[in-house]
Amino acid sequence: MSFGSRAHVAMQAYGPACIGIDPHPSLLEQWGLPDDIEGLDRFARTCVEAFAGQVAFVKPQSAFFERFGARGVVVLERTIEDLRHTGSLVVLDVKRGDIGSTAQAYADAYLDDDAPMAADAITVSPYLGFGSLTPFFEVAEKNDAGVFVLALTSNPEGPDVQHAVRGDRTVAGSVLAQLAELNAGASPMGSYGAVVGATIGSSSEDLAINGPLLVPGFGAQGGTVDDIRRLFGDVIDQVIPSTSRGVLSAGPDVAALRDAASRVNAELVGS
């Protein structure tokens, strides 16, 4: 089943929320864990216990694992493996993007189902040109995986690049339009998503890409359910609100983490 179909099924089953696994140094401290590989390992295992098969999407943030070098990457690899095929889909947040031949290697590393770090979907950056992402889409297609392309990110610096105009479109508008082309005709939705922050204020871009919209910035960065409702209107069913610190700060108790994730889903569905 395609990633778009699997995402749709998971959202129906668990609610739309994506919970990020971001082992920030401050969270390790808050959880009473050392800021070292043992602390990382316990943090990640606790998150797996709390969220696997409980929420539709789990999004490990690669950077917080890479901080610990090769041993951190081993923990990330095991975390992905432990989460996969539990009912929760793994969106690995790695924001990759490079010239085509190198993009191919990244795509093989994260989207080929036989690769040790294979995820259900990854995040990619389109700023080497949308066409440079072709290997990601091709490998994803072959493996029923998904790709989320940065379009309108949640950080305040994003508009410098993303609102720039070329021809009759902004850079973000062009990314969204090309995603819509890739997803055309897919049902219930395509597998190629956009990242659109809950914090962007307002947007005149057409967000109807017939694909999933990963929406970080919800929670700790200040984005609210009202922002999501206002921003996404007609395409709200394709929105995957993502929060990391907003839920992780309830840890390390597994039940408290699960409750926090359930509250996020209840709040979103209640909207």
Ligand SMILES: O=c1ccn([C@@H]2O[C@H](COP(=O)(O)O)[C@@H](O)[C@H]2O)c(=O)[nH]1
């Ligand atoms: O536009 C973007 C794209 C990705 N992110 C990532 O999401 C999480 C947000 O964590 P919070 O603790 O909920 O703020 C983090 O991994 C970012 O790298 C984003 O925030 N904005």
